[in-house]
Amino acid sequence: MPLHFHNSLTRRTEPFAPMQPGQVGLYTCGPTVYNFAHIGNFRAYAFEDLLRRTLAFCGLKVTQVMNLTDVDDKTIRDSRQAGLPLAVFTQRFKDAFFLDLDALRIERAEVYPAATDHIPEMIVLIQTLLDKGVAYVGDDRSVYFSIAKCPRYGQLVHLQPEQMRGGGRVKNDEYAKESVADFALWKAWDAADGDVKWDSPWGPGRPGWHIECSAMSMEYLGPTFDLHTGGVDNMFPHHEDEIAQSEAANGVQFVRCWLHCAHLMVNGEKMSKSAGNFFTLRDLLAKGWNGRELRWVLLGCHYRQSLNFTFQGLADARTTLARLDDFIGRLREAQARPGAAAAPETTARLEQAVAEFQAGLEDDLNISATLAALFNLVRDLNKALDGNVFSGADARAALATLRRLDTVLATLDVDRADDEAPADIRQLADDRLAARKAKDFARADTLRQQLTTRGWTVEDTPAGPRLKKIGG
RNA sequence: GGCGCGGUAGCCAAGUGGUAAGGCAGAGGUCUGCAAAACCUUUAUUCAGCGGUUCGACUCCGCUCCGCGCCUCCA
Missing domain, CATH: 1.10.10 (Arc Repressor Mutant, subunit A)
Incomplete structure (x- = not known):
C-alpha cells in the first residue's frame, strides 16, 4: 500500500505522491513565541515530526519549513509588559522552544523563518493583492483582504460567511472593514504597538497574522507545495485565509494536501493557554518525567484523534519503555553469542516486521498498527532469545532492524551508552x-x-x- | 443556529459486511534461594441505545442519548 494521507481539503484519505518525484515540500505552522509552548502545542510538533520521519522512511527527501511568529498582538503586548524590546523578548522563547524540541527528540526542520525577517516579502505580497483588486486600504490605513472577491472562500472549513457568528473582536475593526469577515493583511500602527513598526506604502504598521505563512511558504516552497499541517484550530480562520491570499496572488492551487491534528485534552477539555489548563514540558520535567516519555505519549495516539493527557498515561509509557529497554539490552548481550550469519527465519521475521511497520505508517500514520508491528516483533524475538536458538548474528540483524524503525520512533535508544555502574x-x-x-x-x-x-x-x-x- | 470529530474490555487504543490487533493494569504458570526481567496461558459471546437493510453488522442506513472541537487568540 502506497502512502495515504487524510486530506482536510477533500475530507478523504487519498494516495499521496509529491509534485516532484522523491521530494516533498512541507509547511508546518510553528509557535508564536510569547511564552513557553505547552504540551498541547507539542502534540502538533510531535505529529509533524512523525510525518517528516515517515516521509523519510518511505524514501522521500523532505524540505520542512516551520515559521516562528515573532510579531503579533501577544508578543507586542507581553514584551511591552516585560519592558523588553520585542526581539529580545521573543528570543528567549525561541531558545526555549528549540530546547524543548530537542528534549522531545523532534527533528529539526530545514528552515525556521521568523516573521520579522520577512517583512519585505510580505509587503510585496500585500501589494500584489492590492494590485489585483482583492485587497483594500481601510479608513484606519490598515490593509484588508476582501473575501467577497474570493468565491472559493470557505473551501477548507465549509463555512459560509453569512453563517458565522460575529465575535467580540469584530466590532473593533468593523468601521474600517467592508465586511466583518474580511481580515487584516497589514495592521496600521497605533500607540499600543510602541516602537514595533515597519514602513510600508500604506504607512507604518506591521503584518497581519496570516500573511506571514503565505509569504514565507512561497519564498521557501514555491506557489504550490505538497503538504501543510497544523492543529485543527488553525483551519479557521488561519489556513482558510492563507488559501485565500495565496491563491488570489498566484492564481494556482496553494497546497495539495492539508493535514490537521486533533487537540490534546486534559480532564476532557482542550488544553490551551487561554483556558489556563496547560502543562509545559518544564512542568513535567520538574515532576520527574522526561521528554522521551512524553514523546511516547504524544505519538501513541493517532493524530486525528483527540488525546486525553493523563499522568497515568505517562506512567504507562514509562513501563512500556522499560520493557523495550530490557529487550534491547538482551539483544545487545546476545551479540556476543556465536554465529556468523543470521538465520533465514530471523531475517524473514525482521523483514515482516519492517513491512508491517511501514504499512501502518503509510495508512495515514496509523500509529497503532505501527506499534503493534513492533510489539509483535518484540514478543517473538524475546521468545527466540529465551529458547537460546538465537545467534550473535541474529541479534545484530535484529538491532539493525530496530535502528531502522527508530529513525521514525526516535524512542528506542538502540545505541544508548550503557549506564556503567561505578x-x-x-x-x-x-x-x-x-x-x-x-x-x-x-x-x-x-x-x-x-x-x-x-x-x-x-x-x-x-x-x-x-x-x-x-x-x- | 452552521460545520465537524468521537462513544470498542479496569484504563489507552486499532479494526473489518462473515464473526474483536496492540499497549498498560489484573490473574494463573515456567524460571529463581527469594526477587526482578523474560516467556507461556488468561481477561469484550461483544463493539453507547433503538430501529432498518442483509444469509450475516461492531462494521452500511435512519433515529436517539452522551462527550468534545471550530464558527475571527488558539497546535
Whole structure:
C-alpha cells in the first residue's frame, strides 16, 4: 500500500505522491513565541515530526519549513509588559522552544523563518493583492483582504460567511472593514504597538497574522507545495485565509494536501493557554518525567484523534519503555553469542516486521498498527532469545532492524551508552554474588537493598547478575 | 443556529459486511534461594441505545442519548 494521507481539503484519505518525484515540500505552522509552548502545542510538533520521519522512511527527501511568529498582538503586548524590546523578548522563547524540541527528540526542520525577517516579502505580497483588486486600504490605513472577491472562500472549513457568528473582536475593526469577515493583511500602527513598526506604502504598521505563512511558504516552497499541517484550530480562520491570499496572488492551487491534528485534552477539555489548563514540558520535567516519555505519549495516539493527557498515561509509557529497554539490552548481550550469519527465519521475521511497520505508517500514520508491528516483533524475538536458538548474528540483524524503525520512533535508544555502574556499586554487586554463592542469602538481600538505596537494581540472569540504574 | 470529530474490555487504543490487533493494569504458570526481567496461558459471546437493510453488522442506513472541537487568540 502506497502512502495515504487524510486530506482536510477533500475530507478523504487519498494516495499521496509529491509534485516532484522523491521530494516533498512541507509547511508546518510553528509557535508564536510569547511564552513557553505547552504540551498541547507539542502534540502538533510531535505529529509533524512523525510525518517528516515517515516521509523519510518511505524514501522521500523532505524540505520542512516551520515559521516562528515573532510579531503579533501577544508578543507586542507581553514584551511591552516585560519592558523588553520585542526581539529580545521573543528570543528567549525561541531558545526555549528549540530546547524543548530537542528534549522531545523532534527533528529539526530545514528552515525556521521568523516573521520579522520577512517583512519585505510580505509587503510585496500585500501589494500584489492590492494590485489585483482583492485587497483594500481601510479608513484606519490598515490593509484588508476582501473575501467577497474570493468565491472559493470557505473551501477548507465549509463555512459560509453569512453563517458565522460575529465575535467580540469584530466590532473593533468593523468601521474600517467592508465586511466583518474580511481580515487584516497589514495592521496600521497605533500607540499600543510602541516602537514595533515597519514602513510600508500604506504607512507604518506591521503584518497581519496570516500573511506571514503565505509569504514565507512561497519564498521557501514555491506557489504550490505538497503538504501543510497544523492543529485543527488553525483551519479557521488561519489556513482558510492563507488559501485565500495565496491563491488570489498566484492564481494556482496553494497546497495539495492539508493535514490537521486533533487537540490534546486534559480532564476532557482542550488544553490551551487561554483556558489556563496547560502543562509545559518544564512542568513535567520538574515532576520527574522526561521528554522521551512524553514523546511516547504524544505519538501513541493517532493524530486525528483527540488525546486525553493523563499522568497515568505517562506512567504507562514509562513501563512500556522499560520493557523495550530490557529487550534491547538482551539483544545487545546476545551479540556476543556465536554465529556468523543470521538465520533465514530471523531475517524473514525482521523483514515482516519492517513491512508491517511501514504499512501502518503509510495508512495515514496509523500509529497503532505501527506499534503493534513492533510489539509483535518484540514478543517473538524475546521468545527466540529465551529458547537460546538465537545467534550473535541474529541479534545484530535484529538491532539493525530496530535502528531502522527508530529513525521514525526516535524512542528506542538502540545505541544508548550503557549506564556503567561505578566501581563501588560494582563492588557491592560482586559482594552480593559472593554471598549468594556462599548461600548467605540474608547478606545477599542486605546488599541488594543497599544497591536499591543507591539507585541501582540487580537482576540475576543465567549469564550472571545484571546491574540496572533505576529510572535511568 | 452552521460545520465537524468521537462513544470498542479496569484504563489507552486499532479494526473489518462473515464473526474483536496492540499497549498498560489484573490473574494463573515456567524460571529463581527469594526477587526482578523474560516467556507461556488468561481477561469484550461483544463493539453507547433503538430501529432498518442483509444469509450475516461492531462494521452500511435512519433515529436517539452522551462527550468534545471550530464558527475571527488558539497546535
